[in-house]
Amino acid sequence: MTSEVVTDAPGYWYGEDSRIDSVDVLNALRRYRTAEAAAQRRVREELGIGENALMALRILVDAEAEGLTVNSKQLAERLDITAASTSALVDRLVRSGHVERHADPTDRRGVILTASGRSMRRAIGVIDELDSRAAEVAEHVAPADLAVIVAFLNEMSGAVDDDPGTQPLR
Secondary structure, X not given: OOOOEEOOOOOOEEOOOOOOOHHHHHHHHHHHHHHHHHXXXXXXXXXXXXXXXXXXXXXXXXXXXXXXXXOHHHHHHHHOOOHHHHXXXXXXXXXXXXXXXXXXXXXXXXXXXXXXXXXXXHHHHHHHHHHHHHHHHHOOOOHHHHHHHHHXXXXXXXXXXXXXXXXXOO
């Protein structure tokens, strides 16, 4: 590691004699979450959809890229919402032209959901732009540092996902 770390955040510089502590890390995470939330809001506004609709589109786009299919039940599970909420969400996305329903070739009663061609290209373009910028930042991090960052973020995810009522306060 170098003797000097400089961040892009205005007013943040940590020289050789300065130490980054847990408060600095948490503040950086908060700044990132705020920036990410603003970016997600811009994407939703660009596409004219809500938060669950954006997540649904992302699931459908990612599934298609992986050669997978998604039905309403799977979408409900991934979004962690009820079947009724999923049905209403899919209906809105179909009406707005973002999603299409197709007969499931393996189940004659089943329905497969896909992002519509025009909407998918638009959603992919907006989402890919954000992903590309994020990937560009990550590409400049040393592989050993990436392992530390991934481990840290996985631990943070676990800490946030745990039910605080079952965890002792430290």
